[in-house]
Amino acid sequence: MSNIDEISDRAWAALAPHLSGKAGDVGRTGTDNRLFLNAVFWVARHGCAWRALPARFGKHDTLRKRSRRWAQKGIWQRLFEAVQEPDLDWVMLDSTVVRAHAQAAGSRKKVASETKPSAGAAAG
Numbered sequence: 099m100s101n102i103d104e105i106s107d108r109a110w111a112a113l114a115p116h117l118s119g120k121a122g123d124v125g126r127t128g129t130d131n132r133l134f135l136n137a138v139f140w141v142a143r144h145g146c147a148w149r150a151l152p153a154r155f156g157k158h159d160t161l162r163k164r165s166r167r168w169a170q171k172g173i174w175q176r177l178f179e180a181v182q183e184p185d186l187d188w189v190m191l192d193s194t195v196v197r198a199h200a201q202a203a204g205s206r207k208k209v210a211s212e213t214k215p216s217a218g219a220a221a222g
Contacts, residue, residue, distance in 0.1 A: 103143070104136050109181075116180045118173070137161050 105113075110132055117131045137155035141148060148162040155161060168174050 103140050105132060105139060110135075112181055113177055116177055134161060134164060138165055 113135065114131070133155060137151055138161070140151060140155065144150070148158040151158045151161065
């Protein structure tokens with residue numbers, strides 16, 4: 099897919115098997131899980147409220163409620179675990195290459211220098 103606001107075919111292939119509402123599942127079949135995920139990712143990417151969603155995704159309130167239901171049922175957690183790297187023990191950070199801002203090390207902020215009294219005012 100070329101649209102930046104849509105989930106890639108590769109990502110969809112990894113997520114789709116872990117979603118409920120597929121053909122063959124018991125109960126109501128989800129209406130276009132891929133479009134729903136595109137809507138959720140759009141909101142996350144743009145950092146906006148649900149009501150700002152473009153109309154092509156559907157009714158914003160319905161999508162918001164569906165996202166909340168997924169959170170309550172643990173579906174988001176299941177998806178995160180499904181795409182997570184199984185063994186991250188090999189990841190190591192060497193502190194010699196990690197830089198922190200000077201203030202993170204406890205240095206003080208520079209403030210405007212205080213006005214020093216002039217020699218004439220002290221003399222007189």
